[in-house]
Amino acid sequence: MTATIRKIIVQVDETRMEMGQVVNPPTRRALAMAVIANPFAGKYVENLDELIAIGEELGGLLGAKCVQALGISPGQAQSYGKAAIVGEAGELEHAAAILHPKLGAPLRLAVEKGAALVPSSKKRGGLGTAIDVPLGHKDAAFVRSHFDAMEARVADAPRPNEIVVAVVVTDSGRPLPRVGGLQVHDIKGEDGLR
């Protein structure tokens, strides 16, 4: 089963100045979203394998879209996150089926490595519902400068029988990080934490 995709949306948010300070190099976050049909809308289905396969397909597709939009090589990606908004005729577990079992592996291929957990959020919502996609460093979850979030929203989705699936990839942390903690240059990148 492959996803029935109605729309794909890609956004890039580049910050060059914050509070009067020049951000050099600018921070850049890319968000790719797919609006897909929910094959299980309106009914309870025990086995969610179909959505798990869709998650695997979208992890690679949306991850590659983000990397392409940033114009970077996969190894230059620094942080990532994922999220899903399930339309009213679906259940939260449908988002879980897409996000958790198989989306991560192809996403990690798209960004090269990715030892860290991919932070995620999910909700049920109507058209234009916004979701904040949490972000963390792809190789070391404790890197404090890369804790962030990017808002994802599609004006005309999800319809009740749709799901919005979002992936964010960045080539940077927050614009002016200065709250200490583990720094990028101190990452070991082995256990996904530090």
Add this chain to the structure above:
Amino acid sequence: MIEIRRIFTHVEQIWHEFGPVAPVPLMRGAIAAVLTNPFAGRYEPDILPMMEALQPVGIDMAERLRAAMDVPADRIEGYGKGAIVGAAGELEHGALWHVPGGYAMRELLGWKGDAAAYAKGQGEEKSGRPGNALSIVPSTKKVGGPGTALDVPMTHINAAYVRSHFDAIEVRIPGAPLPDEIVFILAMSTGPRVHARVGGLAAQAISKWDGLR
């Protein structure tokens, strides 16, 4: 005078809207530049110097948007523009975008008109098919807070009455504009609405090349 704080690009591919799936998806895109509003917090009588200063900003934005859409300029069939002014500014500051925003996309799309006459708002005598991007670029603007949504209207680039290309794209930048910011927006599309079927002037039937029909 020009200080760009953020650049936000948005590109969508649309395969269907619950009708027949398009073999080639419609693409729509928007680019928003978040600028410092140099006139925030006061009434400034002479704001025209900024209109001139925005010219290269617009040209750069149009090219960035085309690149983000990843299509050649000759695939662009629809366009529009808009502005969102932060709370410490006035609507008139958004109006500064009319000339540079419109001109920017014309430059990209192969317009052959007189830029000086355009800047003054004068018409021109035209005959035959004088290049591309003949239609007035439709626009909208508002004053709003961070995350305000603006529906940017779009029309066919050569004839404003082409009914299949009347469209709008919602543009919203989380966190912008701050009170002392202005967001300037350009929007472009590669074709008609995905299931356009309400008749009217068709793009193939453009004949007057006057920007209208």
